[in-house]
Amino acid sequence: MTDFEVLGQVEHFKGRMFDVVTDEVRMPGGGVAKRDYMRHVGAVGVVAVDEEGRVLLVRQYRHPVAKVLWELPAGLIDVPGEPLVDAAARELAEEADLVAANYALLVDLNPSPGCSDERIRLFLARGLSAVPESERHVRTDEEAGMTTHWIDLDEACAMALSGEITNGACLAGVLAAARARDLDWKPLRAV
Incomplete structure (x- = not known):
């Protein structure tokens, strides 16, 4: 989705099963927000x-x-x-x-x-x-x-x-x- 462009990412934790990251994301209205989440292996x-x-x-x-x-x-x-x-x-x-x-x-x-x-x-x-x-x-x-x-x-x-x-x-x-x-x-x- 081009409306939610990731401008940057910070990795806080890297593990065997998942990592914890914060993305800086451009929102559809033009603002920028930080989103914390886990990247999981599945x-x-x-x-x-x-x-x-x-x-x-x-x-x-x-x-x-x-x-x-x-x-x-x-x-x-x-x-x-x-x-x-x-x-x-x-x-x-x-x-x-x-x-x-x-x-x-x-x-x-x-x-x-x-x-x-x-x-x-x-x-x-x-x-x-x-x-x-x-x-x-x-x-x-x-x-x-x-x-x-x-x-x-x-x-x-x-x-x-x-x-x-x-x-x-x-x-x-x-x-x-x-x-x-x-x-x-x-x-x-x-x-």
Whole structure:
């Protein structure tokens, strides 16, 4: 958008997952404003739905909110050049010990566009099978206590609407998967 020209940028913090910057931006009326935000590496998530219509959710501790949340298997886009669907497959294997025969693009979201450029791409995974025991990822830190739960997709939607699920990607993924299912999976986009 040419109406919002960036005149300068100051980087305040550089981290593995995100940087904190301030942009000086020319506004449409000609004024100049400073905008603070996080530049984020981005993430992928997986809505894994089995043949019984259940979705795989994980319970994971999140320190910024000091709570264990319902979430999707998900992770950062932190392997240079890795296709996003491969990153999603890697996260599904690492966090849920599952592989999928089929992936479709479900939704893209910007969870906090007022303060971050983070973008999350969610994939629907079906045709699920277990990762062999000998090939499973060893989980550490917060992931060490992560648990997986198969929940009926309609029940997961009720959890989203009741406030039990608060993670934005999980909310969007569960509701989008239910809507896609109700439309016989026709709204899905190819990977």
